[in-house]
Amino acid sequence: TQLLEQSPQFLSIQEGENLTVYCNSSSVFSSLQWYRQEPGEGPVLLVTVVTGGEVKKLKRLTFQFGDARKDSSLHITAAQPGDTGLYLCAGRDHSGNTPLVFGKGTRLSVIA
Amino acid sequence: DSGVTQTPKHLITATGQRVTLRCSPRSGDLSVYWYQQSLDQGLQFLIQYYNGEERAKGNILERFSAQQFPDLHSELNLSSLELGDSALYFCASSQPSMRGNTIYFGEGSWLTVV
Numbered sequence: 001t002q003l004l005e006q007s008p009q010f011l012s013i014q015e016g017e018n019l020t021v022y023c024n025s026s027s028v029f030s031s032l033q034w035y036r037q038e039p040g041e042g043p044v045l046l047v048t049v050v051t052g053g054e055v056k057k058l059k060r061l062t063f064q065f066g067d068a069r070k071d072s073s074l075h076i077t078a079a080q081p082g083d084t085g086l087y088l089c090a091g092r093d094h095s096g097n098t099p100l101v102f103g104k105g106t107r108l109s110v111i112a
Numbered sequence: 113d114s115g116v117t118q119t120p121k122h123l124i125t126a127t128g129q130r131v132t133l134r135c136s137p138r139s140g141d142l143s144v145y146w147y148q149q150s151l152d153q154g155l156q157f158l159i160q161y162y163n164g165e166e167r168a169k170g171n172i173l174e175r176f177s178a179q180q181f182p183d184l185h186s187e188l189n190l191s192s193l194e195l196g197d198s199a200l201y202f203c204a205s206s207q208p209s210m211r212g213n214t215i216y217f218g219e220g221s222w223l224t225v226v
Contacts, residue, residue, distance in 0.1 A: 042114060042202050042217025043155070088155065099145060099168050100215065104154035 003027070004089055004103035012109040016078050021106040023089035024071045030092050032065055032072045033100070037086040079110045115139065116218035118203050124224045130191040133221045137184055137205030143167070144186040145206070145215060146178055150199040161186055193225045 005024045013019055023032070031050040035043035047056050049065035049072060056063045060083075062075040076083055086107050090100040115138035125131055137144050146158040148171075157170035161180035172178075175193075180186040190197060200222050206215040 040219065042116070042204070042219050044114070044217070045214050048214070090155075099157045099160050099170065101157065102147075102155040 004091060004101060006087075006089060006103035006106050008106060009104070010107050010109075012111065013079055015081060015110055015112050018075070018077050019079060019108070020073055020075045021087055021108070022071065022073050023103055025091065026070065027091075027093065028069050030069075032069070032089060032091040034063055034072070034074055035088040035090060035102075037088060037105070038084075043086075043088055076108075079108075081110045081112045084108055084110050114216040114218060116203055116205050116216050118201075118218035118221050120221055121219065122222045122224075124226060125193060127193055127195060127225055129193050129225075130189065131193065131223065133188040133190070133201055133203075133223075135186045135188070135203030135205075135218060137186070137203070138216055141205035141207060141216075142184065143206045143215075144180055144184070145204040146172075146186070146188050147202040147204065147217075148199045149202060149220070155202070158188070190223070195225050198223055198225045 007022050033048045034046045036046055037043040047063045052067045052069045054065045060077045064073050086105045088102050088105045090102045092098055117136040119134045142163045145160045147155050149155045158172040159178050160168040164180050175191050178188045200220045202217050202220045204215040204217045206213045
């Protein structure tokens, strides 16, 4: 069973600060996705990374896939209150043909 | 709005009872997934259907069952409910190929067992 460990579990920061959250595994993934979930809603896909070492940017969010495709990070620059939510990473195994496995998430709170 | 519709949004029921959660996938999506989300376990994959047939099974209890109908909507049946079954149940759908495709989640059905 593949496991995705996310850290930190909780993060509370002031508006304007930078932060990084991590997603780690001992397994290799064919692709890794990051989702954001807000209260009362389902997770919404932010990005998919598929190549080891890949970096993708989405406005103030920067996503990186580890060279060995076992880990990923999400960096947020100048966090805003609107960034508040649960950030989930999810991956598929090396075959790419299995359902998504999710980490438990990082719950981010950005205080104005 | 993801296009995935789940009903009911909230449900309170007693232990030992049975409930059915319903999901309508996005138009054109053949795959339907069910996930359970709880505070301690996170988002756990339960089961996947593709065009009416079971495709993959995850951590789904024997008390739970699901099916996908010819019109592609799906139902998750939870029976002999226990307090620990209280959770948010999500349905998600995706395009025909599972490989690397985006899956879209509904807003979830919040089940409380008392």
